[in-house]
Amino acid sequence: MKTCKFILLCLISFVSTHTFAQLSFGYSLKLNDGWKFVLKDEAKANEFTYNDSRWRSVDLPHDWSVKEQLSPTLASCTGYLPGGIGWYRKTLNIPAERKGEKVYIYIEGIYNRSEVYINGYLLGKRPNGYVSFAYDATPYIKYGEDNVLAVRVDHSRSADSRWYTGSGIYRDVWLVYANSVHTSQWGVYAYPTVEKNKGLLHLESEILNESTSDADIQVQSELLDLNGKIVAKTNNKIRIQANKKEKSRMILKLNGPHLWSIDNPYLYTLKTSLVQNGKVIDISSTKTGFRTYTFSPDKGFALNGEWLKVKGVCLHHDAGVLGSAVPREVWKRRLQTLKEVGVNAIRTSHNPQASDLYDLCDELGLLVMNEAFDEWEFPKRKWIEGWNVGAPQFDGNFDFFEQWREKDLADMVRRDRNHISIFAWSIGNEVDYPNDPYSHPVLDGDKATGFTQAMFGGYKKDAPDAMRLGDIAKRLVKVVKEYDSSRPVTAGLAGVAMSNETDYPGALDIAGYNYTEGMYDSDHRRYPERVIYGSENRHELSAWKAVTDREFIFGQFLWTGIDYLGESGRWPSRGFYSGLLDFGGFIKPRGYFRQSLWSDKPMAYLGTYPTPGKGSKSQMKDVWSQLDAENEKGDYEEKTPSMDAWPVWNYEEGQSVRVVCYTNAAKAKLMLNGQEVGITKDYDNNTGIIYWDIPYQSGRLEVIGLDKEGKQLSSYTLRSSQQPYALEIISGETVISKDRGLAQIVVQVVDKDGIPVMLSDNEVTCRLQGQAKLLGLEAGNNEDMSDYTDNKQRVFHGRIIAYIQATGKAGSLSIQFSSPWLKSVTKTIEIK
Numbered sequence: 001m002k003t004c005k006f007i008l009l010c011l012i013s014f015v016s017t018h019t020f021a022q023l024s025f026g027y028s029l030k031l032n033d034g035w036k037f038v039l040k041d042e043a044k045a046n047e048f049t050y051n052d053s054r055w056r057s058v059d060l061p062h063d064w065s066v067k068e069q070l071s072p073t074l075a076s077c078t079g080y081l082p083g084g085i086g087w088y089r090k091t092l093n094i095p096a097e098r099k100g101e102k103v104y105i106y107i108e109g110i111y112n113r114s115e116v117y118i119n120g121y122l123l124g125k126r127p128n129g130y131v132s133f134a135y136d137a138t139p140y141i142k143y144g145e146d147n148v149l150a151v152r153v154d155h156s157r158s159a160d161s162r163w164y165t166g167s168g169i170y171r172d173v174w175l176v177y178a179n180s181v182h183t184s185q186w187g188v189y190a191y192p193t194v195e196k197n198k199g200l201l202h203l204e205s206e207i208l209n210e211s212t213s214d215a216d217i218q219v220q221s222e223l224l225d226l227n228g229k230i231v232a233k234t235n236n237k238i239r240i241q242a243n244k245k246e247k248s249r250m251i252l253k254l255n256g257p258h259l260w261s262i263d264n265p266y267l268y269t270l271k272t273s274l275v276q277n278g279k280v281i282d283i284s285s286t287k288t289g290f291r292t293y294t295f296s297p298d299k300g301f302a303l304n305g306e307w308l309k310v311k312g313v314c315l316h317h318d319a320g321v322l323g324s325a326v327p328r329e330v331w332k333r334r335l336q337t338l339k340e341v342g343v344n345a346i347r348t349s350h351n352p353q354a355s356d357l358y359d360l361c362d363e364l365g366l367l368v369m370n371e372a373f374d375e376w377e378f379p380k381r382k383w384i385e386g387w388n389v390g391a392p393q394f395d396g397n398f399d400f401f402e403q404w405r406e407k408d409l410a411d412m413v414r415r416d417r418n419h420i421s422i423f424a425w426s427i428g429n430e431v432d433y434p435n436d437p438y439s440h441p442v443l444d445g446d447k448a449t450g451f452t453q454a455m456f457g458g459y460k461k462d463a464p465d466a467m468r469l470g471d472i473a474k475r476l477v478k479v480v481k482e483y484d485s486s487r488p489v490t491a492g493l494a495g496v497a498m499s500n501e502t503d504y505p506g507a508l509d510i511a512g513y514n515y516t517e518g519m520y521d522s523d524h525r526r527y528p529e530r531v532i533y534g535s536e537n538r539h540e541l542s543a544w545k546a547v548t549d550r551e552f553i554f555g556q557f558l559w560t561g562i563d564y565l566g567e568s569g570r571w572p573s574r575g576f577y578s579g580l581l582d583f584g585g586f587i588k589p590r591g592y593f594r595q596s597l598w599s600d601k602p603m604a605y606l607g608t609y610p611t612p613g614k615g616s617k618s619q620m621k622d623v624w625s626q627l628d629a630e631n632e633k634g635d636y637e638e639k640t641p642s643m644d645a646w647p648v649w650n651y652e653e654g655q656s657v658r659v660v661c662y663t664n665a666a667k668a669k670l671m672l673n674g675q676e677v678g679i680t681k682d683y684d685n686n687t688g689i690i691y692w693d694i695p696y697q698s699g700r701l702e703v704i705g706l707d708k709e710g711k712q713l714s715s716y717t718l719r720s721s722q723q724p725y726a727l728e729i730i731s732g733e734t735v736i737s738k739d740r741g742l743a744q745i746v747v748q749v750v751d752k753d754g755i756p757v758m759l760s761d762n763e764v765t766c767r768l769q770g771q772a773k774l775l776g777l778e779a780g781n782n783e784d785m786s787d788y789t790d791n792k793q794r795v796f797h798g799r800i801i802a803y804i805q806a807t808g809k810a811g812s813l814s815i816q817f818s819s820p821w822l823k824s825v826t827k828t829i830e831i832k
Contacts, residue, residue, distance in 0.1 A: 022355050022415060023106055023134060024188040024272075024284045026178035031105075031149070032060040032740075033808075034090060037168075039064055041085040046117040046150045052089045060173055062088075063166040065155070066323025070785045072571040075159035076387035079565040079575050080785070083158025083167050088151040092175065096144030102178040102210065103141045105149065106134040108355060109171035111324065112397070113154040119147055127400040128408045129155075129165060130351040132415055134176070134185055159384045159395045162374065163316055164566030164575065166324025171354050179281040180211040181274065184245055186414040188272050191486040192290040194304075199257030199290040201232070205248045205272055209240040218275040219248040223268050223288075225258075231268070259304050260289035260420050262344045265365035267420065287362055289420040295488060295510055295531045297524075300554030303367075303423075309547060310367065310555025311598045312345035313338060313580065314536060316564035317353045320574075320583030321776030321788035322803060323565070328356040329742040330803065334585045335360050338561055341580055341591050342598025347535065347557040350374035350429040350492075352412045361421040369490070369535075369557070370416055371426035372409050376472055377401050378437040378464055380430075387570045406479050413483040424487055427476040429536075430494035430514060432469055432504060439463035440498045466495075470503025477507050492535035496523070505530065512536070512557075517546035524552055539578065539590055539643060541688040544597055558594070563782065572783045582780030584801045589662075593643040596662040597688060602713040604663040604705040607645025611656040611693045612638040641689040646797060648758045649718035651696035661690040665705030665713045673699040680706070722751040724760045724798075726823035735830045738771070741806045743829055747817050749798040760798040762819045766791045768804065770813030771831055775803040806831045 036055035044050055065081045074080045094103060105116065105123065112129025115122060119142065123135035141147060155167040187206035192199060201223060209215045216239050223232040232252040240246045258266035267289050274282040294302035301310060319326040319334070331354075335346075345367035348357070352370065361368050374380070379396030383389060409427065416422060434443055439460040477489045488509030493499050496516045500523070505511045512535025513519065520532060534556030537543045547553045563579035574583070580591035587595075592605035645660045661668050668690050669680040678692040698720040705714035732745035749760040766774055776789045779796035786793070793800060804815060810831050818824035 022132075022186070023104070023174075023176060024186050024286070025183040025282050026102075026104065026176040028106070029175045029177075031090060031092070031173040031175050035060060035062070035169075036089045037062065037064070037086060039084055039086045041152075042087050045087040045089065046115075046122075046152065047120045048148050050089070050148075050150075055087075055089070058088075061170045061325035062168045063170045063323035063325040065158075065164075065167040066318075066321065066325075066565075067789050070574075072386055074386075075382065075384050076568040076571075076573070077159050077162050077164075077382045077566055079164040079568050080571065080573075081158075081164065081565070083155035085156050086153045086168055088153070088169055090149045092147045092149055093145070094141050094143050094147055098177060099143040102136065102180055102182070103138045104134050104176040104178065105137050106132070106174040106176050107169070107171070108132045108173070110151065110153055110169050111155060111165050111167055112160070115152040115154075117150040117152075120150075128397065128404060130353075131408050131411050132171075132352075132355075133411065157395050159382050159393070160397055162380060162382060162567055163564060164318050164324070166318060168325075170324040179274075181207065181209050181215045181217060181240070181276060182282040183272065183274065183284060184208045186411075186417075188270070188284055188286055188418070189414075189484075190270050190286060190288045190418055191484070192288065192420075194257065194259070194290055194292050197256055199254040201252040201254070201270070201288065201290070203234075203248075203250045203252060203270075203272075205250075206245055207238065207240055207248060207274065208245045209242060212242050214242055215240045215276060219250070220273040220275060221250055221252060222271045222273075223252050223254065224271065225268060226266065228269075254290075257290040260291040260362075260365075261304055262365045262367070265289075265363060265421075267362060286418050287359070287420070288418060289362075291420060293423050293487070295554070296552075297529050297531050298552050300531075300552060301533075308344075310345045310533065310557075311343055312347055312367070312369070312555055312557035313343050313561025314347045314349040314557050314559050315353075315561050316349055316566075317351070317357075318565045319585070319778075320563075320565065320780070321778040326354070327740070327742045327775075327803075327805070328360070329744065330585070331357055332360050332364075333744060334562060334581065335364055335366060337581060337585060337587060339364060339366065340599075341587065341595045342600075343561065343580075343594075345369065345423075345555065345557070346561070347371060347426070349536075349560070350426075352416065355415075358416055358419040358421065362419055366421055367423045368419065368421045369424045369426055370412065370422050371429060371492075372412050372476075373401075373405075373428045374430070375401065376405070376428060376431045377468075380433065380436050387568065387573070405476065409476055409479045410483055413480055417484040422487065424490050424510060425480050425484070426490050426492065426512070426535075427473065427480065429492040431491070432466065432499045433494040434498050435460055435463060437464050438466040438469060438495075438498070440466035440501055442498055442501050445497075466498055467502050469499060470507055473504050473507035488531075490535070500526075517543055520546060520550060520553055524550075539594070541597070541686075563780070572785045574782050574785065577782045583782075584778040584780040584799075586780055586799065586801075589645050589647075590643045593662040593688065596664045599664065602665065602705060604661060604665060604668065604703050604714040604716045605647070606701065606703045606716045606718050607642075607647055607660050607662075608649060608651075608657050608701075608718070609642060609645050609660075610651070611658045613656075640687045641691045643689065646758060647716075647718050649698075649701050649720050650759055653696060653698070655696045656693055657696045659692045659694060659701065659703075661703045661705075661716075662688070663690065663703070663705040663714060666708045667706050669704050669706065670694075671700075671702040671704065672697060719755045721755045721757045721759075722753070724749045724757045724762055724822055725752040726750055727764065727817050727819060727825045728754065729817070729825055729827050732827060733829060735832060736806050738806050738808055738810045738831050740808075741831065742775075743772075743802075743804040743813075743815075745802045745804065745815060745817075745827060747795070747800050747802065747825070749795055749819075749822065757798045761794050761796065762822060763792055763794045764800055764817055764819045766802050767816045767818070768813065769816075770829075771809040771811050772804050772806050772813050772829075775805055777802050804829075
């Protein structure tokens, strides 16, 4: 009786604080602190008695690769960072009074090929580095004694992905206590429908009885609004045989529900309680909401009955200096910035991501396309040594796809299906890339077949038959539908013309086209029932016009929303550099260009660069531009004004400068030192960019966005800067939580008048005094291959961000930023 009361108090506290491990059951405690780690394969490291005293002390989440040495001899796909094999160990004390309860270990993500042990016993292996999983450790637990949790991580095949994955236990780990009768793992499933202003929340709860006797259980479901008021409730009684599971199905009804939307992401809380003999034995809390989706092959996509264009971006899971171990606060800042730019949807490229990302999309109002795989049964080409060096190799995760595909996919859907923001499931990305690896006789055709990507020499009869794609897709779609039939299944097709000869597109509910806008019209005519959208697209205006000019195309997903590590170009290159935001989460020029296309709020932006001509270079430095540059001869010829012009106003007097304006105003005029220069120009519908070529004169440059009648709507100003003079903190928290609270401090180099010095590359040193640690300094420079994880780093465009995390104790934290010859700056943060 005492134990039951203790469990109940813990469960009530657990729900009220919203700290839970998304398992749908039990009382969860984070196990992120106080681990031991070694980066080598140690024999007997799984054993209870192994001496790990000389191992390094680390806290989770932890990514060891991002802290290692960059080298041009390593794979460009990894961002020139290594993998390896590592071991983690942690000692746990399981109180004696917990005896009789179940004990689980829940791990949100380990990259990759992990083995988990408790007291020397193998709990299980999981090769996929992106899925979450739980193990029942109960049979091996020593109650009232120390227990040792050991984890082996094998990322020795470091170039197993086309982008940076990170290495290690890079997401949260939880200890979960539970009654022997509890909800199954991810066993609470709630999906909404709305009929005539009445919300119906369809509930399915799978209950597991791990006891030796039958159990009579009452399943209670309560729906709470944002104020914590119960607005609907229901209950159901079920009988569960010993060592069996049963499902309880109910419907909660609510008149006039608040609808979740992009502009008003209203969330309810579903509280699910299991009651046995009048006592609550298990309880869980699930965020949910009400909304409707409509997909039409002719009209596109509607949310809550309103047709809209999806303005999406693809996102990888790293954050520059932080690697793949990204705190929730960092994702929140990044997602909020993307919404500011005009983004309304995220595609998780190309794998399940941390639970925090989906939680934040629910809260902030961002649609999510949740994706499972980048490879199926065969690997894709990857550069193993440097960039375009030698022959491409075929490292990958394909070797466990056949064995684990259904389990991995099912676990993604079961874990994430309650997120109201998810509007589609993707089973793959570019698995149909022509001759990488699949082939088909249609590849012997010419451009008339519709290909826009390399075909690697036409049809290869010895390559895997593309007809296999349809069979695999059908099996994967079946898995998704088994666990969630309320959303469509999709995939990103790379070789649409080839896949059209197979059953692959027909197996999908909606079809994503990667970089094949030229096939929209022909395929809409040929397949009139197919719902089509751009699943991966470049940033040019023409790709967006392919959406806006066609009612039947419901949107696009830009590659990419944020710069990411890996898939790098020629050294020096940390990663792929086509994001709207850089590694530090700062808006890049092309982010403002996209804002001019996607935002409903008036905006204007100014950027500059030398007028194209002799000696001019492309403003962009991503992999695409590097490949394009391979074919350039002589001077760079600009075909359209650049979307990558930085806000710099420092040149030689009289030098010809191209000034570009990104705006959603009808026209714009340019002012230099209070005088209009050039002429007022109309918005250019062909390029989306207004520009002037003018001789440089130092001072104040301003653009003013005007409506058709000449009324001012927006403005943006640049000022010529003098020599760097001081460091200035331009944003950052003043109070953070002692429980791993994170401060994100942005520092700018300014001149003596406080004007940002965009051309500065001064080295900045960060020093802390207080109970916190520096996670890293990030400037966003793709070509800077130095160590970002220490306390010194050069600014980029005069700016840098510091990630500083509390370590568990309250107090005052003093942060100093200094640089040789510059005036330093200090900030005080309260840790509470």
